[in-house]
Every structure is written in structure tokens, then in C-alpha cells.
Amino acid sequence: MQTQTYRRGAVGSKKSRGAASSLLVLLLMGLSFVMVACGGDAHIQQQATQNKAQLDQLLQHAQAIGIPSSSLRSIFTQEKQLSSTSAPFNLFNDQPLNTYNQNLATHYTQLTVQTQDIVTTYTNQAQLLAQHDLQNFQSSLTQARMLGLPIQSFSQQFSQEQALLSAAKYPKDYALVSSRSKAAQQTLTVLQDVAHQLHTFQQTIAQMQQAHLDVTAMQTQYQDDQQALTTIKTMTEAQNFNALLDSQYQQSVVNSTLAIPYVTSAKYNEFALQIKQLKTYGGDTTAYQKRLAADQTVMNNIKSLQDYQGFVQQINTDLASMHDDLVQSEAVYLVKQFHQEVNAWGNAHLYHDKFDGKNYPLDAGYMDAGIGSDVDRDLSWSYTPDDFQAMVVEAQNAIFNLHLLEADYSDTTPYNQVHATDMQMIAHYKLQKGQLLMVSLSQQAMRVYQDGQLVKSFLVTTGRTELPSVPGVWSVLDRKSPTTFKSVEPKGSPYWYPDTPIHYAILYHWGGYFVHDSWWRVDYGPGTQFPHVDSGGDQSFAGSGSHGCVNMQEEQAAWVYSHTDLNTQIVIY
Secondary structure, eight states, X not given: OHHHHHHXXXXXXXXXXXXXHHHHHHHHHHHHHHHHHHSOOHHHHHHHHHHHHHHHHHHHHHHHTTOOHHHHHHHHHHHHHHHTOOOOOOSSOOHHHXXXXXXXXXXXXXXXXXXXXXXHHHHHHHHHHHHHHHHHHHHHHHHHHHTTOOOHHHHHHHHHHHHHHHHOOSHHHHHHHHHHHHHHHHHHHHHHHHHHHHXXXXXXXXXXXXXXXXXXXXXXXXXXXXXXXXXXXXXXXXXXXXXXXXXXXXXXXXXXXXXXXXXXXXXXXXXXXHHHHXXXXXXXXXHHHHHHXXXXXXXXXXXXXXXXXXXXXXXXXXXXXXXXHHHHHHHHHHHHHHHHHHHHHHHHSEEEOTTTOOEEETTGGGSIIIIIHHHHHHHHTOOSHHHHHHHHHHHHHXXXXXXXXXXXXXXXXXXXXXXHHHHHHHHHTTOOSSEEEEEETTTTEEEEEETTEEEEEEEOBOBOTTSOOOOEEEEOOEEESSEEEOOSSOBTBTTOOOOEEESOEEEEETTTEEEEEOTTOOOOSTTTTSSOOOSSSOHHHHSSOBSSSEEEOHHHHHHHHHTOOTTOEEXXX
């Protein structure tokens, strides 16, 4: 019985396992069918995965080239939101899953396009900023050269920054040019203060010599300081040297007590002169007049070295206290004077255009459409004494250049001969050495100088009244041959133009101002910056001036490009 029972049990167990196995197979087949039916299109799912990988790769690249995370924050947020979503599940229909994956793929593609737009926009902005900062560096370099400061090391650095800018591709490259250019510009500003200190020291020595006092030690110290000045390369070195000069100057006077009357008189007269200047600039001088009277009382009662030291300390404090008011008032005064002179001369010297019967000012480059708005903007951006001091220099140079345009307008010398105004420009900015492209706005001509000698002359076309070429002294920021110009204005704007191939382009001012060939023109020279009929060019583009560039005939532009380099200076007035 046991055996039979066992056998029955054995037979029954075998049948049960067979049934279970069959059921399992059917179940697995069913699940397999459901998974095949509801797994979605593998190609669509793969596309979504690939699109996400492309986006992640681009984001990683963007950060590596210098795009800040803050600019990409919205992209990261949207990607995170996409990643947090869940795929829909339908046992019998895979369309919802396909739609979900298709939407993922589409959104990842859109985010990739947005990221690329951010990269392009940020890179362009970084490039413009680098050009702007390098140009400010160049302006400070020009001012330092005018003051006779030793700038060889800074000139070498400027050339290095030019090369870096020309080779730059990514935001981090442009950021490096910006930071280095700003640091150099700030150092040059402090060096101008050093130059003022040395000039005061030199004047004191001259006064003491006239009084037949022994200035041997002071002269030696002055010469040593001049030599030390040539070694300064950083802001810290410049600031330390400036403080050292003041200490040396005071000690030199102390060592020669006979110099005290001359130094006190010089200090008093300096304060009085600055008060007079502040009044001229429209500043309030009431408080400073009271301080001057108090200083005079102290000066008249100097009887000991201690008295002298107290006087110097007090008047130096007074001079320092009015420095900020003085330089700010001077900057505002000069900018106002500049605009007044520009408008007065422009209204008195109008070009009558027979083509459209309108009158156009001949100094448009100095009006608001030109550097007039730049001058106002720079003044509005001035906050520190150094800012206002730089603004004073900028306004002074703008006025000087305007006066040369006015003089050149009345000069009947042929365009291809040396002009007196060219020589004045060269002397004022100390450009006797090196190569210059000298552009006359009134004559619509370019004269090429090498070490002060005229080499070549060309007729050109500069910017139209609404978009004038930028007057000033500029350095080459970039060179491109060939390149394609793309309009920054939208289609439909009167200033829009189609993508235009250019053979030879030399960037002279940040914002896209070039010296370049204009193959669509035939006529160049006086009047071509205004509306006119070009004798053989594309009238839709050749019938007026440029968008701020200096246009040249192609063969002439080729000569200029091949005979210039990054060290060439470009002067427009």
C-alpha cells in the first residue's frame, strides 16, 4: 500500500509539475508579448538618449571655455525637470511612450540650440569687451607717451594683448585679455600721478637753483627716481613708488632748510591756482578759499622746521581734499565745452548735397552719432577720481582732434601731400616713430606715414552722417583676410546689409569698425560719405557713406594690408 500510494503520489506530482510549467511558459510568452507591444520604438528612445548626451556634452564644453554657470542656469533647470519626469505605461498601447520619448528628444534638441545661442552671444560679448578694454589700454598708453613716461614694457605688453586677442576663440581667452588690459591701464593711471610728483620735484629743484642753493643731492635723487620709473610694471610697484616719492621729496627739503621758503610758496601757489581753476569750471570754492586763507596765516608764521612740517601736512591735506571736486568739475566742464564747439562749428560748416538737396554737418564724427555719445557715456560711467582724470584726458584729446579737423578743412594742400595738421597730430601724440594710417575726414583721404615721412596717399570713403567713422588715435585690434561681414541690424532696417565677403579688413575700433576694401564702390573722396550717385558701383550700397568703416578701393586696401601689421597706428580726425 505504501508503494502504491507512493506511486500514485509520484504520478500525480509529475502531472502537476507539467501543468505548472505549461502555465509558466504561457505567462512568460504573454509578458513577452506585452513588453514587445508596450516597450515603444527603440529608435525614438535611442534618439532621446543621444540628444540628452549631446546637450550634456555641449554644457560641459560651454563651462570649459568660460561660460559662467549663471548664464547656463536656466538650461540646467530645464534639463533637471525633464529628467525628473516618468515614462507613461500602457499594457496594450506603446503610442504614449513613443510620444513621451519624442517629446524628450525634441526638448533636448531645443535646449541644445538655446545653449549654443548662449555660447555664441556670450562669446561675442566677451570679444567686444576685450576689444573695448584693450582700446582703453591703448588710450592710456597714448597719454603716457604724451607725458614722456617710459612705456617700453607696457608697449610690449600691449603687443602681446593684441596677439592674444587676434588668436582668441573662447570667452576665457577674451576674459584674459580684458583682465590684463584693465590691470595695465590702472597701472598707467597711477604712473601719471608719479609723473606729476616728479614734475613738482623738478620744479622745486629749478627754483632752488635760481636762488643759488645747493641742489646736488636732490638732482641725484631725481635722476635715480627717473631711472627707477622705467622698472615699474605692476600696480603695487607704482603705488609704492608714488608713496616713496612723496617721502623723498619731503626729506630732501628737510635736509636743506634754505629750501623751505621756496617749497612753502610753491605749495601755496599750487593750492591758489587749483581754487581758481575750480571756480572756472563752475565748482563751489567757498570752503577752499577759507582753507587757503588759513594756510596763508600759517605760512607767514613759519619759524622752525616743525612749523614747516605742520604747514606742509595741512596744505597737502587741503590739496587732497579738493582734488576730487577739481577733477570732476574739470571733466564736466570740458565735455560741455566739447559739445558746444562741435555744434557751433558743424552748424556753421554744412555740406550742401546736390543729390538730395539736404545739408550735412562736416564734423558728424564728433557729434552724438559719433564720439559725442561715447564721451557722454564715459562721463556717466565715471565714479572715482581716476575715472574723472581719464575723462579729462579724453575730452582734451577730443577737443584737440576737432580743432585739427577744422584746420584741415581750410587747408587747400592736395590730399596726396603732407598736411600741417598731420604733423601736429604726430607731434601731439608723439607718433614720430612707427607707421601711421592718417585719415582725414574733411578730405576723405588716407595718408600713410612711416617714421614721420609720407609714403602713400589714397582717397577713401568714411562713415555716413548717421554712422560716422570714429575720430581718435587707435591701434590695430585685429586683422582678417578674408572675412565675411554680417549685419548687426535686423533685416528691414535701413542699415541692414546681406552677408558681405571682404578681402582685407583691419579692425581699428571695438564694435566692428574696420579699414577695408569695398568692391561694390567705384568712387571715393570728398562728398562720398554723403548720399550720391556712384559712377559704376552697386547704387543700393555705394550711394552713401559706410557704416563707420573706412572704405578703400580693393587694390589699395590690399597694399595697405600687406604693408601694415598689429603695430600700425590708425589716426582719424
